[in-house]
Amino acid sequence: MRKDIDPDEMGHGPFYKVLNSVVVPRPIAWVSTRSADGVDNLAPHSFFTVSCVDPPMVQFTSVGKKDSLRNATETGEFVVCLANEPMFERINATGTDFPAEVSEFSAVGLTGEKSAKVTPFRVAESPVALECTLHRALELGDSTVVIGRVVHAAIDEDVFTTDERGNSLPAVERLRPLARLGRNEWSTIGDVLDITRIPYKHWPGHYTPPEA
Structure with missing residues (x-):
């Protein structure tokens, strides 16, 4: 038995909470911007x-008119940093509704690191930073999708490992990314499942799942 929900009947606020509880896990963009007045901002x-x-290109959505959105659209630049497990409490703290004139870097004790190609700082404590220039801001209802072109990536060397094919790539167990769930819940990577896709030319024609 399923529970049927009509978003219009429930209302956008309560249904927003439902969406957050079922569209999971969601990766977190830890977005660094700088206002036109020179104030640094950081928000998840x-x-x-x-x-x-x-x-x-990468994109993040601002629900409502937040500082990240205003700064990115006014200056045309932003940085997406990886939200990693060691920074859990400070990432959450940067979601506090500080006044626009307050820098979250200073408020929660994070180190601003000079970016290579854009003005906003990178988070020195984060292992990944994607420096972006604004491509488009698309308004959808009460939200705005901010799309940025990645013009530079800065990734800590110690998160790279080499796979069986000789590719050197960041390893998820070294990145230790966080994700958002419903309510006030967050998650770590948990179990990592590894499986390759079956090319159509190798498809057996009749696939029987293995018994549990």
């Missing part, structure tokens, strides 16, 4: 993903 956004491969 859990509506975040890759939006294009060539050219490389």
